[in-house]
Amino acid sequence: xxxxxxxxxxxxxxxxxxxxxxxxxxxxxxxxxxxxxxxxxxxxxxxxxxxxxxxxxxxxxxxxxxxxxxxxxxxxxxxxxxxxxxxxxxxxxxxxxxxxxxxxxxxxxxxxxxxxxxxxxxxxxxxxxxxxxxxxxxxxxxxxxxxxxxxxxxxxxxxxxxxxxxxxxxxxxxxxxxxxxxxxxxxxxxxxxxxxxxxxxxxxxxxxxxxxxxxxxxxxxxxxxxxxxxxxxxxxxxxxxxxxxxxxxxxxxxxxxxxxxxxxxxxxxxxxxxxxxxxxxxxxxxxxxxxxxxxxxxxxxxxxxxxxxxxxxxxxxxxxxxxxxxxxxxxxxxxxxxxxxxxxxxxxxxxxxxxxxxxxxxxxxxxxxxxxxxxxxxxxxxxxxxxxxxxxxxxxxxxxxxxxxxxxxxxxxxxxxxxxxxxxxxxxxxxxxxxxxxxxxxxxxxxxxxxxxxxxxxxxxxxxxxxxxxxxxxxxxxxxxxxxxxxxxxxxxxxxxxxxxxxxxxxxxxxxxxxxxxxxxxxxxxxxxxxxxxxxxxxxxxxxxxxxxxxx
Numbered sequence: 001x002x003x004x005x006x007x008x009x010x011x012x013x014x015x016x017x018x019x020x021x022x023x024x025x026x027x028x029x030x031x032x033x034x035x036x037x038x039x040x041x042x043x044x045x046x047x048x049x050x051x052x053x054x055x056x057x058x059x060x061x062x063x064x065x066x067x068x069x070x071x072x073x074x075x076x077x078x079x080x081x082x083x084x085x086x087x088x089x090x091x092x093x094x095x096x097x098x099x100x101x102x103x104x105x106x107x108x109x110x111x112x113x114x115x116x117x118x119x120x121x122x123x124x125x126x127x128x129x130x131x132x133x134x135x136x137x138x139x140x141x142x143x144x145x146x147x148x149x150x151x152x153x154x155x156x157x158x159x160x161x162x163x164x165x166x167x168x169x170x171x172x173x174x175x176x177x178x179x180x181x182x183x184x185x186x187x188x189x190x191x192x193x194x195x196x197x198x199x200x201x202x203x204x205x206x207x208x209x210x211x212x213x214x215x216x217x218x219x220x221x222x223x224x225x226x227x228x229x230x231x232x233x234x235x236x237x238x239x240x241x242x243x244x245x246x247x248x249x250x251x252x253x254x255x256x257x258x259x260x261x262x263x264x265x266x267x268x269x270x271x272x273x274x275x276x277x278x279x280x281x282x283x284x285x286x287x288x289x290x291x292x293x294x295x296x297x298x299x300x301x302x303x304x305x306x307x308x309x310x311x312x313x314x315x316x317x318x319x320x321x322x323x324x325x326x327x328x329x330x331x332x333x334x335x336x337x338x339x340x341x342x343x344x345x346x347x348x349x350x351x352x353x354x355x356x357x358x359x360x361x362x363x364x365x366x367x368x369x370x371x372x373x374x375x376x377x378x379x380x381x382x383x384x385x386x387x388x389x390x391x392x393x394x395x396x397x398x399x400x401x402x403x404x405x406x407x408x409x410x411x412x413x414x415x416x417x418x419x420x421x422x423x424x425x426x427x428x429x430x431x432x433x434x435x436x437x438x439x440x441x442x443x444x445x446x447x448x449x450x451x452x453x454x455x456x457x458x459x460x461x462x463x464x465x466x467x468x469x470x471x472x473x474x475x476x477x478x479x480x481x482x483x484x485x486x487x488x489x490x491x492x493x494x495x496x497x498x499x500x501x502x503x504x505x506x507x508x509x510x511x512x513x514x515x516x517x518x519x520x521x522x523x524x525x526x527x528x529x530x531x532x533x534x535x536x537x538x539x540x541x542x543x544x545x546x547x548x549x550x551x552x
Contacts, residue, residue, distance in 0.1 A: 019330065240267075366389075432475070467484055
């Protein structure tokens with residue numbers, strides 16, 4: 001099967017502007033068209049039995065797919081490529097999808113050979129850790145230690161009773177020979193206690209020596225496994241050679257080490273680098289790209305079938321940064337409005353932040369709301385809380401240290417009541433929500449370190465995150481306006497609770513991080529009301545911003 005796919009004649013092939021910024025983008029219409037064609041072909045192959053069952057299961061369980069719209073050499077026509085991240089059902093090369101940059105699944109290759117050796121060590125470690133010999137030694141040690149404690153305690157109790165008896169006899173008897181016998185009896189009991197302790201210590205020491213020998217062998221095997229795994233990782237990343245649009249070539253290892261870091265496992269196996277590398281090797285000109293989810297949603301990261309997501313930053317950040325050299329990227333959306341001061345006094349200022357303005361100074365050079373206020377008022381402007389750059393709405397800043405301390409305390413103790421307005425995307429098949437519908441979402445969150453700055457649901461190590469909501473309006477296209485009351489204030493809490501399938505299951509419109517950006521539009525999330533106790537007057541206050549501009 002050809003890996004370069006053609007669009008139907010009915011599709012407009014207009015491609016203009018720069019190449020997709022894979023870390024912040026709205027999918028190009030041709031990218032969305034290509035994604036639909038890939039899914040349709042994949043589902044036909046699954047229904048017709050043209051791919052193995054293990055591959056079918058792999059796709060259905062959930063997989064990130066990608067498409068690259070490109071111009072073909074020669075006639076300059078436009079087509080597209082498709083790829084998937086990692087492997088599917090144990091296979092890395094599947095008809096219709098571009099091959100991996102480096103095929104690590106070749107049975108006779110170096111990787112599989114070394115992987116087999118590491119697997120053998122894993123099995124040996126597992127056999128030792130679950131062996132009867134190790135278990136019997138661990139049981140023997142526990143039995144001996146408890147036996148020593150019991151016998152020593154019983155003997156000490158006997159000695160205490162003997163001591164009481166001897167003290168009574170000494171008070172009643174003055175005969176030197178009898179007193180000497182009592183002294184020798186005491187000395188004998190003390191010596192017997194030492195012999196008893198030494199006997200148990202010797203027995204326990206012998207068991208521990210045998211157990212330590214057992215554990216030493218396991219530790220040695222684990223060290224060997226770690227060394228072999230690290231060596232294999234370095235070999236992999238030396239073999240992974242990639243190109244960029246300028247015609248340069250580099251190994252993944254060199255790309256990452258030039259930035260002082262080591263590549264994470266799996267680097268180079270995502271869909272985006274596969275697509276770009278195939279295009280460069282075959283003389284194709286990349287025009288637009290996108291990555292989207294297919295299959296079941298996981299319970300951690302936000303992933304919904306058919307939704308597009310930015311490339312991961314840990315694996316693809318440095319790698320795509322290199323591979324995109326020589327391509328002109330599309331211009332970033334820098335649109336932002338002007339902040340509006342709603343209230344000001346000696347203690348604080350309430351201001352309506354426009355979408356696209358950072359709350360506090362960052363590294364990208366954009367002027368932040370805190371800097372804007374500092375220029376306006378002079379002196380110290382203290383940041384108390386934050387809104388995402390793409391979120392609009394009301395923020396509170398303190399104008400002196402005393403007010404800052406008090407306001408931060410109220411935020412930390414969940415004494416501040418915040419209200420947000422959001423417009424959510426339609427559900428599957430354009431499904432809408434019922435006005436008046438209420439709910440409470442409790443999904444703990446933690447940073448997704450592979451996908452920064454995104455957050456994920458984490459039921460083991462995440463921090464509690466609670467959101468209450470009410471549906472305010474529903475529209476014919478399936479979208480809905482929702483009022484959010486966050487009980488806690490975790491990073492991206494409303495965005496994750498909206499998009500995750502264990503939450504509402506509908507991303508906020510325009511959310512490029514969590515699958516809600518299908519058109520060129522702002523993030524439809526607006527903080528429009530905040531209530532707290534004034535740090536100076538100690539009276540309750542409520543500030544409201546202007547109406548959200550979702551329809552403008």
